[in-house]
Amino acid sequence: MFPFEYHIPTKIMFGERKINQLGEVAATFGKKAMLVTYDEQFVKSVGFxxxxxxxxxxxxxxxxxxxxxxxxxTVELIREGVKLAKTEKPDVLIAVGGGSVMDTVKALALGACTDADVWDIATGAAQATGALPIVTVVTIPATSSEMNCTSVISNDALKRKEGFVNPLMYPKVSILDPELTYSLPIKQTAISAADIVSHLMEGYINHNDPWTPMQDRFAQGMIKTVLDCMDRLLKNPNDPQARATMMWVATFAWNGFYVCGIGPFDAPIHMVGHSFSAFYDTPHGSAMSVSIPGVMKFHLKERIEKYSIFAKEVFGIAGDINEKTAQAGIDALVGWFKKIGVPTTFAEAQMPTNELDAMADDILVTAAHWGIKTYTKEMVLRLLQLCL
Structure with a gap:
C-alpha cells in the first residue's frame, strides 16, 4: 500500500426530487446563478x-x-461563457447535465476569475488565481465530474483534447437526483456505462502493485454492478433501482477513492481515447469502448494474471491463470459492449483510419502532458491497429 492523502470537499445530495432543493443551495452563494447546460431546444423538451x-x-x-x-x-464555447460571466458577475455557476456540462463549468469557473485564456490554464501555460463556486445537477451519470476536480475540454482549432486537474474545480455541492435520468435514452445510457467502466478499468489494470486486494475487488465489484444495472435497464429503461445504483457507481468510479494506495499508474485507455474524441468528436464513452479492448490486447502477455483474475471475478469464466483465460476476459468485455450497443472498433464507431500517424503524434503529446513515458510512436501505432 502506497502512502496517499484523500480529501473530497464536495457535499452530495442524493435522492429523488433532490433537484427541488437547488434554489436553497444556490441561495447560500448569492442571488444570481449562471445555469450552464446543453442545447436550449433539447433541454426545454426533456424537462430537467x-x-x-x-x-x-x-x-x-x-x-x-x-x-x-x-x-x-469546447474551449470556444467556454470562452463565450467566461466573457458572459465577467460581464454579468453571477454568484454561482450551476451545471445541469453530464460530464461535458460539468467540465465546461469547471473551466469556466477558473476563467471567470483570471485574465489568462482558459486553454492556457488547461495546458499548464497559465495558472488560475481563483474560481467561482460550482454546483452540479447530474442528468447523465458517467464521469464522476460531480465529485472530482478534473475537467476535460477540446480545442477544435487544434484538434486537441486536454484533461487537467485543479482543486479549485471541486464542486461545492452536487445534486444526484435519479429521476432526472429516467428519460435518458438507452443508447446514451449504454455509452455512459462504458465510460464508467473505463474509469474503473484504468487504475485497476494499469497499476503495478502486486497485492492490492481492496482496490482490485472494489473495481471488480463496481464493474459487475454496472453490468447488473445495464441488464435491468435493457429490460426496463425506467428501472428506478438500476438508475439510482448506476448514478452512485458513476460518482465513485473516478473520484480518486479506489485508486488510493495503488501508487502511480499510467492511463493509456484515456490517453488513446481522448484522441478519438479530439479528431472525430466521438462521444467519450464510445471512444473508451474502442480504446479499452485495444489497450488490453496490447498488454495481454505482460498482464496474464491480472486479466485472468478479471475474467474469473467479473465474468465468471472458468479456467486457470493463463493466456487463454486472460483473452477470454477481453472477449467477454467486448461481447458485453456489443450487447449494450456501444462500438468496439474504429469501424463500429464510424471513425476513419487515414490519420493514424497524426493521431499517434497527438496521443504522445497527451502522454507527455500526463507524465506517461512508457510508449513510443511505434508502440502507439501498434496499439491503434488493435483498435481498428
Missing part, C-alpha cells in the same frame, strides 16, 4: 431545465442561462 429554473425561482435566485454544451465540450 424547467425543474432547475423553478427551484431557483422559488428561492428568488436570478437565472442567467448559458446553452450550447456538446458531448465533447
Amino acid at each position: 431545465y424547467a425543474k432547475a429554473v423553478q427551484a431557483l425561482n422559488d428561492k428568488h435566485v436570478e437565472v442567467l442561462p448559458f446553452f450550447g454544451v456538446k458531448s465533447n465540450p
